[in-house]
Amino acid sequence: MKRIVILGGGTGGTLAANRLSRDFGDGARITVVDRDDHHVYQPGLLFVPFGTAGGGDLVRSRPRQLADGTGYHRSEVECVDIDADRVHLADGTVLRYDALVIATGARLRPEKTAGLTGPGWRSHVDTFYDLDGAVGLASALAAFDGGRLVVDVMGLPVKCPVAPLEFCLLADWFFTVRGVREGVELTYVTPLGAAFDEPVAARTLAELLAAKNIELVTGFATGFVDGTGGRLVSADGREVGFDQAVVVPLHAGASYVDRSPGLGDERGFVRADEHTLRADVKDNIFVIGDAAALPAAKTASVTHFEGEVLARNVGQFLDGRPLDASFDGHTTCFVESGFGKALLLDFNYETGPLPGHFPAEAGLPLLKESRLNHLGKLVSSWFYWHHLLPGRDLPGMSSDAACGQAVPGTGRTLSTGFFPPRLSGPRAWRPVEAAQREEWE
Structure with a gap:
């Protein structure tokens, strides 16, 4: 029986496990590991x-998302012994594998930016990139009646690179609804030379911000955060003042990657072939999602499209056959812009976001605000839990150029994004009930 170990029980690890379970049946022993x-x-x-999503609404049990028969081991990973094909866990367990899937995502490293975790951290300097920060910002924004709110991307790569832009656009909506927008100055700070790293989309998004x-x-690379004085200071000495800073900290791969010689790059991401998803370091190691050092965006849609390719290629490897599935960098996302509208972006390794419609001239508009795009986004949370994580195939949602209808003028096809619903109006955050947490245990 083949032994497949998957490190990480998030988006990539879960959908990979479910696809592999379906493909192999009783022919493989699949174990997922997470902390x-x-x-x-x-x-x-x-x-x-x-206030349009509650913290408790976003959290579910990891093993309950896995197919029956899939093993789940709860522990930190100590290191991977690449030569011996073994994973050493912090609880002393050693897992042997025939194929290893790295799916441990990206972690935040706020301590890597001078001053960021000093005075003001988790009060008037915070992030929505983790649950505690997002909940804390709900209270901070509810009490923010005027001043300068700055959204700052500390460096790249980051998870969901359009999310900081979306935060600015939703802040405009939020403060307008509250009737205090005229007294709030909104600023978006990025190390990029434009609003986005794809020229056509950058122009559209910059016009929307304006x-x-x-x-x-x-071009602002933050080198120091002065929480006491309310200043962001760039590496070249420029300054941006703030009353409330919403930051996207530097990202890195999982810490065990650094303790596993040869597995990752200098930031702890795992180098791999951008098409087959096989790691550079050894033929029986594969990587999916945010853990990968690939030129693709770190988003749930990318992970979805990677999942089909990864499962196919792991199976081909274990059968002793050449890898024949190829990922093209396909990324699709809805960009919520507030007031019941959203934009739709679709691109891959070869072609950046372009205007047009999907699936025909009367379909969803690309790179343009619309109510239709907003409605498309409303189903995304349900789609995530019920289709993306189970690793189900849907018409028009394949990694093979989406296997859908052609987008006019692009030579490619389009799929659907995977972002949350319920942008109807502010509401209170509901914490996860203690009884629910105990049930998970």
Whole structure:
């Protein structure tokens, strides 16, 4: 019986496990490893500060998302012995494998930016990229009646690179609904030379920021955060003042990667072939999702499209056959812009986001705000739990150029994004009930 070990029980690890379980049946022993039992729907964190999603709504039990028969081991990973094909866990367990899947995502490293975790951290300097920060920002924004709110991306790569832009656009909506928008100055700070790293989309998004009176500061690499004085200081000495800072900290791979010689790059991400998803370090190691050092975006949609390729290629490897599935970098996402509208972006390794419609001229508009795109986004949370994580195939949702209808003018096809619903209006955060947490245990 083949032994498949999957490190990480988040989006990539869960959908990979479920696809492999379906493909192999009783022919493989699949074990998923993670440090805790709380699967967080990370795209939903963006909406918690604005009261349109509750923290408790985003969390479910990790093993309950796995197919029957899949093993789940709760422990930190100590290291991977690449030569011996073994994973050493912090609880002393040693797992042998025939194929290893790295799916441990990206972690936040706020301590890597000078001053960020000093005075003001978790009060008037915070992030929505983890659950505690998102919940804390809900209280902070509810009490924010005027001043300068700055959204700052500390460096790249980051999970969901459009999310900080979405935060600015939703903040415009949120403060307008509260009737205090005229007294709030919104600023978006990025190390990029434009609002986004794809030229056509960058122009569209910059125009949208300008139309909503949101200042755009580009080429700003934050080197120091002065929480006491309310200042962001760039590496070249420029400064941006703030009353409330919403930051996207530097990202890195999981810490065990650093303790596993040869497994990762200098930031702890795992290098792999961008098409087959096989790790550079050894033929029986594969990587999926945010843990990968690939030129693709770190988003749930990318992970979804990677899942089919990874499962196919792991199976081919274990059967002793050449890898024949190829990932093309396909990324699709809805960009919520507030007031019941959203944009739709679709791109891959070869082609950036372009205007047009899907699936025909009367379909969903690309790179343009619309109510239709917003409605498409409303189903995303349900889709995540019931289709993406189980690893189910749907028409038009294949990794093979989405296997759907052609997008006019692009030579490609389009799929659906995977972002949260319920942008109807602010509501109170509901914590996860203690009884529910005990039940998970």
